[in-house]
Amino acid sequence: xxxxxxxxxxxxxxxxxxxxxxxxxxxxxxxxxxxxxxxxxxxxxxxxxxxxxxxxxxxxxxxxxxxxxxxxxxxxxxxxxxxxxxxxxxxxxxxxxxxxxxxxxxxxxxxxxxxxxxxxxxxxxxxxxxxxxxxxxxxxxxxxxxxxxxxxxxxxxxxxxxxxxxxxxxxxxxxxxxxxxxxxxxxxxxxxxxxxxxxxxxxxxxxxxxxxxxxxxxxxxxxxxxxxxxxxxxxxxxxxxxxxxxxxxxxxxxxxxxxxxx
Amino acid sequence: xxxxxxxxxxxxxxxxxxxxxxxxxxxxxxxxxxxxxxxxxxxxxxxxxxxxxxxxxxxxxxxxxxxxxxxxxxxxxxxxxxxxxxxxxxxxxxxxxxxxxxxxxxxxxxxxxxxxxxxxxxxxxxxxxxxxxxxxxxxxxxxxxxxxxxxxxxxxxxxxxxxxxxxxxxxxxxxxxxxxxxxxxxxxxxxxxxxxxxxxxxxxxxxxxxxxxxxxxxxxxxxxxxxxxxxxxxxxxxxxxxxxxxxxxxxxxxxxxxxxxxxxxxxx
Numbered sequence: 001x002x003x004x005x006x007x008x009x010x011x012x013x014x015x016x017x018x019x020x021x022x023x024x025x026x027x028x029x030x031x032x033x034x035x036x037x038x039x040x041x042x043x044x045x046x047x048x049x050x051x052x053x054x055x056x057x058x059x060x061x062x063x064x065x066x067x068x069x070x071x072x073x074x075x076x077x078x079x080x081x082x083x084x085x086x087x088x089x090x091x092x093x094x095x096x097x098x099x100x101x102x103x104x105x106x107x108x109x110x111x112x113x114x115x116x117x118x119x120x121x122x123x124x125x126x127x128x129x130x131x132x133x134x135x136x137x138x139x140x141x142x143x144x145x146x147x148x149x150x151x152x153x154x155x156x157x158x159x160x161x162x163x164x165x166x167x168x169x170x171x172x173x174x175x176x177x178x179x180x181x182x183x184x185x186x187x188x189x190x191x192x193x194x195x196x197x198x199x200x201x202x203x204x205x206x207x208x209x210x211x212x213x214x215x216x217x218x219x220x221x222x223x224x225x226x227x228x229x230x231x232x233x234x235x236x237x238x239x240x241x242x243x244x245x246x247x248x249x250x251x252x253x254x255x256x257x258x259x260x261x262x
Numbered sequence: 263x264x265x266x267x268x269x270x271x272x273x274x275x276x277x278x279x280x281x282x283x284x285x286x287x288x289x290x291x292x293x294x295x296x297x298x299x300x301x302x303x304x305x306x307x308x309x310x311x312x313x314x315x316x317x318x319x320x321x322x323x324x325x326x327x328x329x330x331x332x333x334x335x336x337x338x339x340x341x342x343x344x345x346x347x348x349x350x351x352x353x354x355x356x357x358x359x360x361x362x363x364x365x366x367x368x369x370x371x372x373x374x375x376x377x378x379x380x381x382x383x384x385x386x387x388x389x390x391x392x393x394x395x396x397x398x399x400x401x402x403x404x405x406x407x408x409x410x411x412x413x414x415x416x417x418x419x420x421x422x423x424x425x426x427x428x429x430x431x432x433x434x435x436x437x438x439x440x441x442x443x444x445x446x447x448x449x450x451x452x453x454x455x456x457x458x459x460x461x462x463x464x465x466x467x468x469x470x471x472x473x474x475x476x477x478x479x480x481x482x483x484x485x486x487x488x489x490x491x492x493x494x495x496x497x498x499x500x501x502x503x504x505x506x507x508x509x510x511x512x513x514x515x516x517x518x519x520x521x522x523x524x525x526x527x528x529x530x
Binding site for chain 2: 132
């Protein structure tokens, strides 16, 4: 192909790509009633408002113990639901991974269950669970648990099939028992990677727990909603600051652990 | 039977075990200090199972028509698409400043720090913060959701850019190409597949975020309908119909994504 022809063809493709993007963007803007000009104006407005109103004052600092208490509750919720979900996911992943499957159908069932659980959004789970568990901590725990379980089954299956296939075949050939293969080879070999995914999910779930808290009336999300709806912006700003610090601290430590174990 | 010598100390094994022990301890503390608000777990679980069965087996629409449901689903999809496009546009520029083979070290450090800060604020809080001045609605929702969308894509795009061989860039530089020429003629063409895959993966995430923002932050779309069916009409069967719509779309997206993005690694 001549260079000029090549360049022309590339330009045509770039033009088509751009046209598709513009069409998509304007179609979506029309559907959602979104106005880019208004959005761009909103930036300086929001910044000006935040500098003037979204700053902790003396009264807000007095609420710090309450905020920390709620933060604690939310972090514990994220950790506990993710950890318990990881335990369940491990069992389902071992039953479902091609390498360790107890039966070909077990893989199908465990993948199918996990697909449904992770593809119903955490907010939708919360809305479903609200019917029976009401505005209690159970609703949040279970909503996070379901989605985390669904996600972890998928990545744990991938981990087992990637890491353990060869060693499991070798051990099978030596006549090792199934339980021995799982406990002595599969789990030790996959544990660092699985732990890394668990830490990733805990990070994600602290953010999700804030959202779920708004829907279910628990934890730091609910506390933010209370301050926000009563126009107590100084307290809300302190709360956001505390959340940012907590998320950053957890992210830094979990990244350090992940780097060390992988 | 001979006894094996003790295994040598492994730092990794120690760290894994300690982390797991800490997580287990925190889980125990969490359940010990649990705010149950006098919910009868047995009764609630039975109720949930019965309810979930009705939701799955007897879905039907009551307060909206089927066409309205599709409209609301389309709005949610459009919200997801808009935030993905905005995130992608911002991320493309920012990632050029992050990629180690294209940008000076200080610049990538600055952009990475800002991104980390932005991502530390949960999406729902971004949306609500912008809603104070812009009002609840699509403008606040799209701006608020675009922050995490951009932050995620900056990291993904920068990693894709970094996969380009240094030799290629050096050769172009030596032949006198400007930085912009290198970007337009070498960097973009060789990473365009990876960029598209990552953008699609993010669209998947943004779709579910759009549901959540409809439910919790007045962004409209099917999330808001689910919120109304749950909290206002107390209609499990209608919630079931919405759940099916959302589930079908999400599974279709996931299926498409795993088929097209099997070669790129997800974050983690």
